[in-house]
Amino acid sequence: MTEYILEHPNGAIIASYSKGGRLKKIVAKRGFLHPKRFIEAIPCLEKEIDKNILKPYSPVKDDFFTKAQKAWYEFYTKQSGLEYRFTAADGGSLKQIGKHLTSISGGSAEALAAW
Numbered sequence: 001m002t003e004y005i006l007e008h009p010n011g012a013i014i015a016s017y018s019k020g021g022r023l024k025k026i027v028a029k030r031g032f033l034h035p036k037r038f039i040e041a042i043p044c045l046e047k048e049i050d051k052n053i054l055k056p057y058s059p060v061k062d063d064f065f066t067k068a069q070k071a072w073y074e075f076y077t078k079q080s081g082l083e084y085r086f087t088a089a090d091g092g093s094l095k096q097i098g099k100h101l102t103s104i105s106g107g108s109a110e111a112l113a114a115w
Contacts (some may be wrong), residue, residue, distance in 0.1 A: 004049060005029070005057035006041055013042070014057055021046035063108045064098040065091075068115050 001024065006013045011031015016024045023044045041053050069086065072094070076084040101111035 002046060003057040004042075004054035006054050015042045015054065017046040064102060064111050064115075065095060067112055068094055068098060071115065 001019065002017045004015045004017070006015065008031075012029040014027045014029050016027070018024045023042065023046075026042060041050075043049055069091075073084055073086075076082070097115070098108075098111060101114050102108055105111045105114055
């Protein structure tokens, strides 16, 4: 599956194409764009894409989250002797902590060291 991003002043939209080159799904990454406007910009076939409008998209992996989650599991298991059950709320909290530490320390590696 290949993904492309359409960025506009009100947000961004991700268009996913199947291996056969057909439009599979459209997801609003942030913001809102009226369907009439993005239907004009996102073709049904991948080969018809205008590279000036749609750019190839690859999500940025967050090093902090996976490493901090692993550290938390190890800490919790060592302290309690039980296996931790990670929930969506825990994930949201850990992402907020990561954003805060990254903004204070200036980078993901420094944020992990502070964690």
